[in-house]
Amino acid sequence: MDTTRLSGKNILITGAAQGMGAAVAVEYAAQGAKVCLGDINVEGAAAVAQQIRDDGGTATHVRLDVSSEEDAAAAVAHTVAEFGSINVLVNNAGINKPLFFLDITRDNWQRIMDINAWGTLNCMQAAARQMKEQGKQDYPYKIINVGSILSREAFDDVVVYSASKHAVLAMIKGGAKALIEHNITVNGYGPGVVRTELWEQLDKDLVAIGKFDKPGESMDSLAENMILMKRYSYPEDVVGTASFLASADSDYMTGQLIMIDGGMVIQ
Numbered sequence: 001m002d003t004t005r006l007s008g009k010n011i012l013i014t015g016a017a018q019g020m021g022a023a024v025a026v027e028y029a030a031q032g033a034k035v036c037l038g039d040i041n042v043e044g045a046a047a048v049a050q051q052i053r054d055d056g057g058t059a060t061h062v063r064l065d066v067s068s069e070e071d072a073a074a075a076v077a078h079t080v081a082e083f084g085s086i087n088v089l090v091n092n093a094g095i096n097k098p099l100f101f102l103d104i105t106r107d108n109w110q111r112i113m114d115i116n117a118w119g120t121l122n123c124m125q126a127a128a129r130q131m132k133e134q135g136k137q138d139y140p141y142k143i144i145n146v147g148s149i150l151s152r153e154a155f156d157d158v159v160v161y162s163a164s165k166h167a168v169l170a171m172i173k174g175g176a177k178a179l180i181e182h183n184i185t186v187n188g189y190g191p192g193v194v195r196t197e198l199w200e201q202l203d204k205d206l207v208a209i210g211k212f213d214k215p216g217e218s219m220d221s222l223a224e225n226m227i228l229m230k231r232y233s234y235p236e237d238v239v240g241t242a243s244f245l246a247s248a249d250s251d252y253m254t255g256q257l258i259m260i261d262g263g264m265v266i267q
């Protein structure tokens, strides 16, 4: 591993207390970045930051609810106070709660959209305002939004989540056009089926609404029937692409969503 690939990058990662956000933060730090881990689970974020420091990296953490404008501004300010500036934002925080189409409630819509869609835009704005203020640098500032296979597909039991992740794709495209004048690129990656807490909960919820009969069936069924590589993934499967998008190797890219789904969605 190149331990200097991300040297000089000061990176805020949302939803970094566990799952893919934590794995990406650990990888970024191992590649030389200074990372700020934001999460509503402040103890979890603090523990991952401590683990990174124990391993010789540079990390801090902050309590962050991505749907709060005050929190987003404060998380960016904390990153700048600790590291001097912010160069990269990773919008990773996200939730899911499956319901069949006719069972969807306004509350289900508002909660998922508030965190996945508004939370992404809110943090993009907070970071972009700071990047604009910092002014031009030789290489682009980067915003990386975590989409999903459901940025390009929709399933009958997760329509609201799909809508929120289509919104994330729209913000990658529209954000790229809006922010390039400030030397900010906007890209993203779209995982498929990843074994994290989110999916453990989703698996339970899918059994509860009657989509699958027993725990564990959802992942195995999708792997067998819908993933070309015939396996689901782990957070380690996304860190390479996440690092590429934070690194100089992606400097001439903007407005793109890269799928990391074992061949689940091909468009």
Ligand SMILES: NC(=O)c1ccc[n+]([C@@H]2O[C@H](COP(=O)([O-])OP(=O)(O)OC[C@H]3O[C@@H](n4cnc5c(N)ncnc54)[C@H](O)[C@@H]3O)[C@@H](O)[C@H]2O)c1
Binding pocket: 014, 015, 016, 017, 018, 019, 020, 021, 038, 039, 040, 041, 044, 064, 065, 066, 067, 091, 092, 093, 094, 095, 115, 119, 146, 147, 148, 149, 190, 191, 192, 193, 194, 195, 196, 197, 198, 199
């Ligand atoms: N697991 C999958 O199969 C999968 C597939 C495609 C996309 N994704 C997306 O990847 C991202 C990470 O998912 P994961 O599977 O690692 O999930 P996870 O549940 O393991 O981690 C999500 C983190 O986000 C935090 N979070 C939740 N609401 C928040 C809020 N309002 N403000 C700040 N932090 C908040 C949680 O505390 C948690 O630490 C999400 O955007 C998710 O939608 C996941």
